[in-house]
Amino acid sequence: MKGPVTTVARGPVxxxxxxxxDTSAAVVAGGSVLASIVSSQNELHxxxxxxxxxxxxxxxxxxxxxxxxxxxxxxxxxWDEIAAVAVTVGPGLIGALLVGLAAAKAIAYRRRLPMIPVxxxxxxxxxxxxxxxxxxxxxxxxxGGHTLVAVVNExxxxxxxxxxxxxxxxxxxxxxxxxxxxGYPGGAELDRLAAAGDARFARFPRAVPRGADxxxxxxxxxxxxxxxxxxxEAIAAHRADIAASYQxxxxxxxxxxxxxxxxxxxxxxxxxxxGVAANSGLRRALAEACESGGIELxxxxxxxxxxxxxxxxxxxxxxxxxxxxxxxALDAYAATVLSG
Numbered sequence: 074m075k076g077p078v079t080t081v082a083r084g085p086v087x088x089x090x091x092x093x094x095d096t097s098a099a100v101v102a103g104g105s106v107l108a109s110i111v112s113s114q115n116e117l118h119x120x121x122x123x124x125x126x127x128x129x130x131x132x133x134x135x136x137x138x139x140x141x142x143x144x145x146x147x148x149x150x151x152w153d154e155i156a157a158v159a160v161t162v163g164p165g166l167i168g169a170l171l172v173g174l175a176a177a178k179a180i181a182y183r184r185r186l187p188m189i190p191v192x193x194x195x196x197x198x199x200x201x202x203x204x205x206x207x208x209x210x211x212x213x214x215x216x217g218g219h220t221l222v223a224v225v226n227e228x229x230x231x232x233x234x235x236x237x238x239x240x241x242x243x244x245x246x247x248x249x250x251x252x253x254x255x256g257y258p259g260g261a262e263l264d265r266l267a268a269a270g271d272a273r274f275a276r277f278p279r280a281v282p283r284g285a286d287x288x289x290x291x292x293x294x295x296x297x298x299x300x301x302x303x304x305x306e307a308i309a310a311h312r313a314d315i316a317a318s319y320q321x322x323x324x325x326x327x328x329x330x331x332x333x334x335x336x337x338x339x340x341x342x343x344x345x346x347x348g349v350a351a352n353s354g355l356r357r358a359l360a361e362a363c364e365s366g367g368i369e370l371x372x373x374x375x376x377x378x379x380x381x382x383x384x385x386x387x388x389x390x391x392x393x394x395x396x397x398x399x400x401x402a403l404d405a406y407a408a409t410v411l412s413g
């Protein structure tokens with residue numbers, strides 16, 4: 074199988090994604106995204122400097138019906154034209170996930186529709202099918218909660234080639250932004266600041282685990298100690314340079330490990346998914362490295378990098394559905410047990 078093939082539903086699929094702090098609904102049919110609605114909670118969580126799980130879950134309950142109705146309206150479809158419901162069941166914030174799962178169950182049960190449970194990581198991989206990637210390929214999935222390299226042989230079935238041993242790349246970006254006194258969301262703010270800086274200004278440790286695994290905790294600590302040793306005036310004068318240097322250390326590890334995996338696997342296609350895929354430094358470095366190595370690169374548009382229900386629908390096209398009403402026994406899970 075070279076791309077998404079709907080295994081059960083032959084018509085449009087209504088998709089719901091509430092794994093973290095974005096409430097999203099989409100309608101996907103035959104690998105085409107008919108509608109994709111995302112309601113961000115960034116402004117809500119900015120006052121806390123980060124995501125508050127209980128606040129996120131409560132906001133999802135207020136928004137989920139609204140985004141579902143809007144997605145159906147944009148797609149120009151009525152309830153009778155929906156063939157199945159797809160929903161993220163994990164990993165993520167358990168309270169947030171349960172809101173989306175409850176909504177999906179209610180809709181599917183009322184309409185006597187099958188349901189397709191989707192793993193969030195499968196969604197990030199499947200986002201690349203929207204831009205024409207064909208399996209097999211290597212996929213870097215990097216976000217605030219996950220960092221891994223997957224070897225995708227067909228659909229969204231993957232073999233884990235490497236993962237972070239401690240923190241995710243997105244968490245490292247966010248922590249660095251906080252240490253530099255930047256606003257929320259930190260990763261995006263650090264990326265914007267780094268664009269005006271010199272990545273050669275400061276040297277941060279590039280020592281990484283052997284093999285395909287990642288590690289970012291030591292890098293965060295190195296930035297903390299570096300800033301402690303600088304005076305306020307020096308930090309203020311070179312904040313962009315420090316941000317660029319720190320970002321380059323994260324990006325360098327992501328790019329090196331991903332391309333090493335592609336070479337080891339003998340694959341000539343590399344894809345990327347997750348919120349960190351929106352980072353301009355990573356996109357640029359991957360493009361340069363892949364061009365130099367003769368590797369074809371697939372990078373989804375920004376709208377498919379951050380959490381969204383469209384990617385869940387694209388993944389659902391590769392997965393079996395659970396018939397009515399057996400899906401009522403489904404539960405959400407906070408973490409995926411990965412083996413590699």
